[in-house]
Amino acid sequence: MPPLIQRAALWRAGALGLWALVLLASSVDGRLDLLLRAVFHPLVALAGLLLLAVALLQLRLVFGAGGRERGDRRQGRTLLLTAAIALLVLLLPPAPSFADLAGQRPRDETAESELSFVLPPAQRSLTDWVRLLRSQPDPQLFEGDPVRISGFVLPMPDEPPQLARLLVRCCLADASPVGLPVRWPGGQAPAPADAWLAIDGVMGLDKAPGGSDQLVVVPSRIRPIPRPARPLEP
Secondary structure (H helix, E strand, O other), rough: OOOOHHEHHHHHHHHHHHHHHHHHHHHHHHHHHOOOOOHHHHHHHHHHHHHHHHHHHHHHHHHHHHOOOOOHHHHHHHHHHHHHHHHHHHOOOOOHHHHHHHHHHOOOOOOOOOOOOOOOHHHHHHHHHHHHHHHHHHHHHHHOOOOEEEEEEEOOOEEEEEEEEEEOOHHHHEEEEEEEEEHHHHOOOOOOOOOEEEEEEEEEEEEEEOOEEEEEEEEEEEEEEEOOOOEEEE
């Protein structure tokens, strides 16, 4: 009988077990909130449990008839690389830059044709404001409304930075940025790109590059905040 280290079933069990640990740990430590909508988190946990079951089945083969199976060197290298990647994912949690990602993704141009309800101004999130302004494009309707929003600083080409959020239907792979222009004190954001800010203020009117009126956030208070535990919005 070949040594344990030469048993292909043992290598497969180890690699599958590590990936099961990655999925299960990610389901409880909050890292999925940076990558995936919360509605899909149970699927990740279920996939981890299924991988763990398969790993245990492979482990049984080590001490059964399948324990005589020898893996070739190519298979061994592949399984070793797979296990190493799983370890790196466990040891190095994701820290995505939302500003960099938003700069590489097309803007979300979808608009709600009809809104089923409208929150009071001070209760609207940044995303609520974006959707409302697209469904009611007359900016004068909202001039002077109070604003309390939060988001990350998103640099804009040839324009002042915006305060933005990422919308996802599933995960970061389909993320689209939405943002609101801000009349920053001094013309520049008080924090670098990707920093998270909370802004209290009102909606004001400025001239867009084409000469038309556009709504901008006029801050009365700007404060830095930590990145939210669930920064992605549906």
